[in-house]
Amino acid sequence: METRLQAEDIQKTFILYLQGGKKLNVLKRVYLTLGAGECVALTGPSGIGKSTFLRVLYANYKPDSGRVLVFHRGQWINTVEADPYHILDVRRYTIGYVSQFLRVIPRVPALDIVAEPLQRLGLSPDESRLQAQDLLRRLNIPESLWEVSPTTFSGGEQQRINLARSLIYPYSILLLDEPTASLDEKNRAVVIQLIREAVARGTAIVGVFHDREVRETLATREFDVSTEGTE
């Protein structure tokens, strides 16, 4: 199994200066090696740092120490130390991340938001939109909403837009933070199927899945951020 990502000795403390410099010691020496075709479910009680760890892997949070090595365009890059320009390149080509929030410019239609990652990689606007349509159809987003900005969508619809943005391109690494949290049963099944297809393609996944059924269906192994992997 080819290694896609390696997190070494990750420590993360938050210092809250507005609260008198209070320190929150969240991650203590976490190590994780992730291979192609693996789907690792982060476990442990809530508040233990699962989402924090995902964000560190995406370089959205900066750890106090340690390295996050990502296999990107044929070489290893440590995103803890990399320049923003290179981190953004990693996010364009290698790592997709599905958060629980959708942050978009209000005026842009859903279809263009989903097509954007492909366009950024140089695919023509028409071809990008075509692929976005296929995915939105699979995710049961009614055609009447495609030309509308998702800022007005329901929670479940926004979540599916977020997912579509990350599933439209075959990133070699996907980070999923509660990807099915606000979905009904029918759409949850669709999303599970799409994630399984990604894993079958060799995508390496790290996710937080609160829903036990989803976790048991998808995960190839579980990883407790608070105890396992620490040395």
Place this chain on the structure above:
Amino acid sequence: MIFSKEPLLKVMGMTKYFGDRVGCRDISFELWPGEVLGIVGESGSGKTTLLNTLSYHLEPTRGIILYWSEQQGLVDLGQLSESQIRYLMRTEWGMVRQNPREGLRMRVSAGANIGERLMALGVRHYGRIRKEVQKWLERVEIDTDRANDLPETFSGGMLQRLQIARNLVTQPRLVLMDEPTGGLDVSVQARLLDLLRALVAEFNLSLIVVTHDLAVVRLLTHRLLVMRHGEIVESGLTDQLLDDPHHPYTQLLVSSVIQV
């Protein structure tokens, strides 16, 4: 976006004093092709001084500004003559002011505001100028019927879009913007942000945007500098700074945003 091996701009230790008073001090950063850099900080923190010093409207007290010019290769702005700098600013750089009235000529038509920039570069063919004017009015979503109107008759959002067209018609590689969405209605702001993002992608354009609006920062910029008292207190990837601010002042800025 095309991945580049070299930055577009490299600023090292740029400092500007006004007598004893610090305008900005020890400013260092890199900007890459196609990248949008945001500069935030409270009023009086030196953001606008930084822009004006960078573009040599003010001469830096010390520091080095390196620019990878399309026509001249790597240049040190400090080594260029005044006329060489002016030429560079007219061709490869642009400047969008917060108040479009300062960046536009209010007594000539909208079309002339765009066309005269081309004429300044020696384009003489009238038909070509007219075509470019039309193309740019359309690109910034201004009805081409308005080409002969004076800017005075335009709304605030239209004026700002016209100022952007005036800057982009010469195909600059770097555009500096001072509060480009300041004073605009929220819906007009969204439209302008959408336009700027599309232009950045289309032309692999680099922007430096001074703003105090963190929503603009999140949606438009890739890289961020946080300034206080003329100095950079924190810099890095935009979403990292907003979601995981390390400096007390950045934490204060981020937590002061009113959520809607």
